[in-house]
Amino acid sequence: MTNMIQPQIPRLTKTNYDNWSIQMKTLLGSQDCWDIIEDGYTEPKNAAAEAALANEDKKFELYKLLESPPTLPTSGIRVWFEFNVVEKMANMIQPQIPRLTKTNYGNWSIQMNVLLGSQDCWDIIEDCYTEPEKAAAEITLANEDKKEKLATATHEEIVVVIVEDTEKDSEPEDFNSPPFASCTLSLYIQIETMELLSSWCSDGSLPESYVMPLEIRPGDLIVPLEKSIPVIDLQHNDRNNTIQQILKAGEEFGFFQIINHGVSEDLMDETMNVAEEFHAMPGVDKERECSKDPNGSCKLYTSSHVYPREDIHLWRDAVMHPCRPLDQHIQFWPENPTRYREVVGAYSVELWKLSCRILELICEGLGLNINYFSSNDLSQVPKILINHYPPCPEPSLTLGLFKHRDPTIITILLQGHINGLQVLKDGRWIGIEPLPHAFVVNIGFLLQVISNGKLNGAEHRVVTNSRDARTTVSFFVYPCDDSLIGPAKALVNASNPAIYKAFKFSDFINVSILNHDDGAFKELIYEPTP
Numbered sequence: 361m362t363n364m365i366q367p368q369i370p371r372l373t374k375t376n377y378d379n380w381s382i383q384m385k386t387l388l389g390s391q392d393c394w395d396i397i398e399d400g401y402t403e404p405k406n407a408a409a410e411a412a413l414a415n416e417d418k419k420f421e422l423y424k425l426l427e428s429p430p431t432l433p434t435s436g437i438r439v440w441f442e443f444n445v446v447e448k449m450a451n452m453i454q455p456q457i458p459r460l461t462k463t464n465y466g467n468w469s470i471q472m473n474v475l476l477g478s479q480d481c482w483d484i485i486e487d488c489y490t491e492p493e494k495a496a497a498e499i500t501l502a503n504e505d506k507k508e509k510l511a512t513a514t515h516e517e518i519v520v521v522i523v524e525d526t527e528k529d530s531e532p533e534d535f536n537s538p539p540f541a542s543c544t545l546s547l548y549i550q551i552e553t554m555e556l557l558s559s560w561c562s563d564g565s566l567p568e569s570y571v572m573p574l575e576i577r578p579g580d581l582i583v584p585l586e587k588s589i590p591v592i593d594l595q596h597n598d599r600n601n602t603i604q605q606i607l608k609a610g611e612e613f614g615f616f617q618i619i620n621h622g623v624s625e626d627l628m629d630e631t632m633n634v635a636e637e638f639h640a641m642p643g644v645d646k647e648r649e650c651s652k653d654p655n656g657s658c659k660l661y662t663s664s665h666v667y668p669r670e671d672i673h674l675w676r677d678a679v680m681h682p683c684r685p686l687d688q689h690i691q692f693w694p695e696n697p698t699r700y701r702e703v704v705g706a707y708s709v710e711l712w713k714l715s716c717r718i719l720e721l722i723c724e725g726l727g728l729n730i731n732y733f734s735s736n737d738l739s740q741v742p743k744i745l746i747n748h749y750p751p752c753p754e755p756s757l758t759l760g761l762f763k764h765r766d767p768t769i770i771t772i773l774l775q776g777h778i779n780g781l782q783v784l785k786d787g788r789w790i791g792i793e794p795l796p797h798a799f800v801v802n803i804g805f806l807l808q809v810i811s812n813g814k815l816n817g818a819e820h821r822v823v824t825n826s827r828d829a830r831t832t833v834s835f836f837v838y839p840c841d842d843s844l845i846g847p848a849k850a851l852v853n854a855s856n857p858a859i860y861k862a863f864k865f866s867d868f869i870n871v872s873i874l875n876h877d878d879g880a881f882k883e884l885i886y887e888p889t890p
């Protein structure tokens with residue numbers, strides 16, 4: 361990468377690491393790129409990396425590792441040559457990137473260009489990117505089996521090797537085994553592994569990287585399970601009364617539970633069963649089941665979307681995929697457990713109807729047209745997120761999810777029968793009691809903005825426990841990417857001015873995913889002009 365900025369870069373050798381890294385840092389730092397790299401880079405402590413640094417001959421073995429994927433020390437991340445570095449960098453900026461495949465290079469490269477270009481990074485990457493015609497790249501791209509093995513190998517560390525065409529290189533070439541005859545190793549990066557939590561958590565330890573700073577640890581405090589979160593009966597035949605209850609709960613808590621909501625109890629139970637069965641499968645199988653879409657719409661991850669960027673990890677695994685229109689997405693969902701598509705498909709259809717019904721009630725209560733969402737280019741694209749929080753050896757030290765507001769319009773949660781969800785009310789955490797066959801509904805931050813602050817996209821978090829695994833299914837009601845979100849015009853006037861700026865949803869979601877603190881949200885509040 362640095363070669364394109366300044367061709368005279370020092371080459372990494374066994375003796376010059378410190379000096380080399382300072383120069384690299386200065387060089388890339390001057391292009392505002394170093395912090396992107398730093399997160400993906402770990403000191404070369406790992407045995408494979410050390411060995412390679414200590415012994416020039418070992419470089420050749422690194423190439424060999426890449427030629428024989430089963431021995432590549434990797435775990436769970438698709439790695440192949442420089443593509444993966446580009447993908448990884450893009451992932452840090454925006455997790456919704458398409459995955460490079462044999463057939464989508466043109467489209468992929470345009471999207472990467474836009475994505476990284478927006479961060480002033482593309483021109484740096486471009487020169488280090490090899491067109492897939494080149495032999496080394498072709499071999500990796502052409503062999504889907506190898507990719508599969510790379511993706512599912514379960515060693516502890518990953519070594520990514522960036523190869524560089526050195527035809528013009530004047531140094532003697534001692535790598536003479538095709539297809540690497542014209543390549544030298546210029547840099548290698550060791551990336552922290554992204555092994556699913558459920559693949560190793562039963563060893564009884566809580567690694568340091570899961571220990572939260574004191575101020576956000578849940579501690580040993582017993583949080584009361586509050587009856588005060590309203591439980592609203594949707595069969596109540598006084599529609600006005602139902603609307604008033606929803607608005608009041610949305611203002612005071614941002615959360616409420618609903619019963620008699622019309623979704624069959626059997627379907628709720630079956631959905632929970634397949635969700636649990638999915639997370640109980642071996643990691644390799646989960647990876648395979650979530651890799652059916654070349655554009656990567658079905659995402660399996662651990663902790664958060666941006667695991668490689670995290671200082672601290674969360675005690676959860678997750679799978680997320682879009683679910684509407686169903687016929688455009690269902691073919692990319694897991695086929696195992698065998699009833700996954702049938703059950704989660706039926707569940708998505710029912711939850712879609714339920715979300716429309718709740719939004720209509722809310723619109724009516726706010727004084728908006730009941731078709732506000734469908735008629736304002738806010739057509740919704742819901743996603744299913746299945747969270748899994750395994751039993752945790754030290755629940756007082758870690759979290760299943762950080763305190764956050766959902767970046768949605770609303771969220772409807774099936775939380776099963778295990779406690780864990782807590783909402784922040786007047787500076788105090790209160791637990792949301794699991795009620796059989798109820799749904800937990802919460803106001804998303806987008807609806808807080810649309811309602812101009814009347815409704816509360818409340819902060820919530822998830823704590824773990826040492827006894828029971830907890831699986832939950834969130835139905836996230838998102839607007840489409842290019843929706844413009846801002847206070848509804850009907851709710852704003854001279855005596856009630858807009859308190860939020862309008863923003864494009866896609867701009868917002870990228871920032872909010874990367875910042876689990878409130879920064880992204882605060883940015884959107886109008887500072888009154890003096």
Ligand SMILES: O=C(O)CCC(=O)C(=O)O
Nearest residue numbers: 747766775781822832834
């Ligand atoms: O798992 C839970 O209880 C809550 C999940 C949640 O807050 C989320 O997915 O945003």
Ligand SMILES: [Fe+2]
Nearest residue numbers: 764765766820
């Ligand atoms: Fe949430």
